Amino acid sequence: MSINYKKPSVMVDIAIFTLHEKTLKVLLVKRGIPPFQDHWALPGGGVRVDQEASIFDKTLEDAAKRELLEETGAKTHYLEQLRTYGSDSRDPREWTVSVAYFALLPYAAIQVQSGSDAADARWWSIKDNRVPVQLAFDHQQILHDAIQRLQAKVEYTAIAVHLLPNAFTLTELQRTYEYLLEAKLDKSSFRRRVHNAGIVKIIPGQFREGSNRPAQLYCFAKKTQKNVFFPRSADRNLG
Amino acid sequence: MSINYKKPSVMVDIAIFTLHEKTLKVLLVKRGIPPFQDHWALPGGGVRVDQEASIFDKTLEDAAKRELLEETGAKTHYLEQLRTYGSDSRDPREWTVSVAYFALLPYAAIQVQSGSDAADARWWSIKDNRVPVQLAFDHQQILHDAIQRLQAKVEYTAIAVHLLPNAFTLTELQRTYEYLLEAKLDKSSFRRRVHNAGIVKIIPGQFREGSNRPAQLYCFAKKTQKNVFFPRSADRNLG
DNA sequence: TTGACTTAGTGTTGAAATTCAACTAACATT
DNA sequence: AATGTTAGTTGAATTTCAACACTAAGTCAA
Numbered sequence: 001m002s003i004n005y006k007k008p009s010v011m012v013d014i015a016i017f018t019l020h021e022k023t024l025k026v027l028l029v030k031r032g033i034p035p036f037q038d039h040w041a042l043p044g045g046g047v048r049v050d051q052e053a054s055i056f057d058k059t060l061e062d063a064a065k066r067e068l069l070e071e072t073g074a075k076t077h078y079l080e081q082l083r084t085y086g087s088d089s090r091d092p093r094e095w096t097v098s099v100a101y102f103a104l105l106p107y108a109a110i111q112v113q114s115g116s117d118a119a120d121a122r123w124w125s126i127k128d129n130r131v132p133v134q135l136a137f138d139h140q141q142i143l144h145d146a147i148q149r150l151q152a153k154v155e156y157t158a159i160a161v162h163l164l165p166n167a168f169t170l171t172e173l174q175r176t177y178e179y180l181l182e183a184k185l186d187k188s189s190f191r192r193r194v195h196n197a198g199i200v201k202i203i204p205g206q207f208r209e210g211s212n213r214p215a216q217l218y219c220f221a222k223k224t225q226k227n228v229f230f231p232r233s234a235d236r237n238l239g
Numbered sequence: 240m241s242i243n244y245k246k247p248s249v250m251v252d253i254a255i256f257t258l259h260e261k262t263l264k265v266l267l268v269k270r271g272i273p274p275f276q277d278h279w280a281l282p283g284g285g286v287r288v289d290q291e292a293s294i295f296d297k298t299l300e301d302a303a304k305r306e307l308l309e310e311t312g313a314k315t316h317y318l319e320q321l322r323t324y325g326s327d328s329r330d331p332r333e334w335t336v337s338v339a340y341f342a343l344l345p346y347a348a349i350q351v352q353s354g355s356d357a358a359d360a361r362w363w364s365i366k367d368n369r370v371p372v373q374l375a376f377d378h379q380q381i382l383h384d385a386i387q388r389l390q391a392k393v394e395y396t397a398i399a400v401h402l403l404p405n406a407f408t409l410t411e412l413q414r415t416y417e418y419l420l421e422a423k424l425d426k427s428s429f430r431r432r433v434h435n436a437g438i439v440k441i442i443p444g445q446f447r448e449g450s451n452r453p454a455q456l457y458c459f460a461k462k463t464q465k466n467v468f469f470p471r472s473a474d475r476n477l478g
Numbered sequence: 479t480t481g482a483c484t485t486a487g488t489g490t491t492g493a494a495a496t497t498c499a500a501c502t503a504a505c506a507t508t
Numbered sequence: 509a510a511t512g513t514t515a516g517t518t519g520a521a522t523t524t525c526a527a528c529a530c531t532a533a534g535t536c537a538a
Binding site: 005006007008009010046047048049050051053058059060081083084085086087088089095097099 | 244245246247248249285286287288289290292297298299320322323324325326327328334336338
């Protein structure tokens with residue numbers, strides 16, 4: 001068995017997304033040490049598998065959650081495994097495996113913090129499926145895949161609710177979808193699909209007030225409804 | 240960096256699917272050595288990262304292709320990364336990471352071979368999203384996830400063509416979808432969708448002959464068409 | 479108090495997609 | 509030439525859905 005073989009290093013990297021000022025943003029950290037010193041990179045680090053050590057991850061997901069907490073100070077809202085990258089060339093030092101995750105958080109929930117290895121950390125706006133800076137390792141590729149996955153899932157799941165605070169109006173939810181899909185959606189179609197899919201629940205008696213008609217507040221309905229939601233008009237407008 | 244830390248072992252496991260006798264089947268091997276000796280398991284093994292050794296994998300996918308070839312003698316028809324499993328408890332010996340793949344092959348293309356570690360290898364029919372035998376490690380979980388992914392993709396992609404030989408009739412393609420989805424599909428709807436999606440090409444002048452009207456043979460059109468295909472009637476019938 | 483303004487939320491309708499079932503086509507067999 | 513079987517098409521009935529117009533409920537300014 002492979003137990004006696006040479007082993008690759010195993011990392012966890014996370015693409016942490018939020019929505020702010022009508023734009024999708026991703027959290028990047030500036031590397032403080034080589035390789036790729038001073039390059040921006042996805043937050044991440046080695047999986048800690050030494051039971052005696054002060055930090056110990058029982059699972060890969062635990063490692064991802066730990067990184068997420070270290071970087072944002074936020075408890076996990078949405079965390080999904082993206083895919084795993086492994087080769088002899090992605091890190092100049094050695095054969096490495098990176099298990100990539102992506103996370104969604106409401107902007108308000110986050111307090112950006114610099115981790116130990118990171119000289120700096122900040123949000124970067126995503127334009128044309130990329131970020132306007134060169135990234136370390138194959139992180140440009142990982143980020144690209146993460147954005148693709150996010151956009152694909154936006155089209156047929158309720159995933160976008162995780163970018164909003166606990167209580168939100170249907171108009172806010174629609175705007176979120178519109179920013180992510182870069183398309184305008186029809187109001188009544190949107191509401192019909194949201195209701196049919198059963199992805200939200202009315203919060204009885206709670207409204208968003210303003211200088212106009214108050215809007216009903218909703219929260220995410222946890223039912224693991226699958227495959228129900230699909231803003232079809234986005235197809236055409238994106239073309 | 241994690242370079243100095245203790246490392247987990249990294250494996251690649253593959254769920255190899257085919258369709259035979261109207262049933263989805265998966266290839267399992269009987270383990271010849273502990274742990275889980277004599278249990279059935281997904282084919283797999285350690286990623287070889289030692290550049291000096293006789294076997295060396297440049298990438299994770301290379302490792303998966305190598306396992307696939309060792310086990311089936313077939314060149315890769317369809318291979319996709321599923322997800323990665325890693326924890327301190329999935330292998331009784333140590334912290335392990337398994338990068339799981341799933342592969343689709345036409346039944347005729349495969350010559351099952353026993354790999355070095357495997358005492359035996361054979362196809363198992365899938366009933367109710369599982370196989371009627373206890374599997375080693377967390378392979379029951381991996382297999383379950385693989386079946387879920389396969390069934391989900393059948394509904395909106397042309398993935399099922401990879402279970403058929405190079406040339407096939409539209410009726411054969413429809414039967415394939417019906418067996419996978421466990422639902423009856425309408426002939427005219429099915430053909431309309433297949434044509435609109437552009438997932439197949441006529442092979443001019445080639446027909447499947449029999450004691451009835453000959454059927455046009457088609458082949459897979461490689462265009463990476465995305466998200467085009469969706470046998471909607473499966474929704475209802477599956478409930 | 480009233481009317482202008484703004485955003486929330488609902489109905490209505492025509493067009494497109496889908497189902498269902500009947501139909502024609504092309505072979506072999508007898 | 510009649511029969512059986514599977515290939516492949518057609519069109520009417522039905523359902524779904526995007527587009528757009530509409531109503532509802534508040535604030536604000538005069």
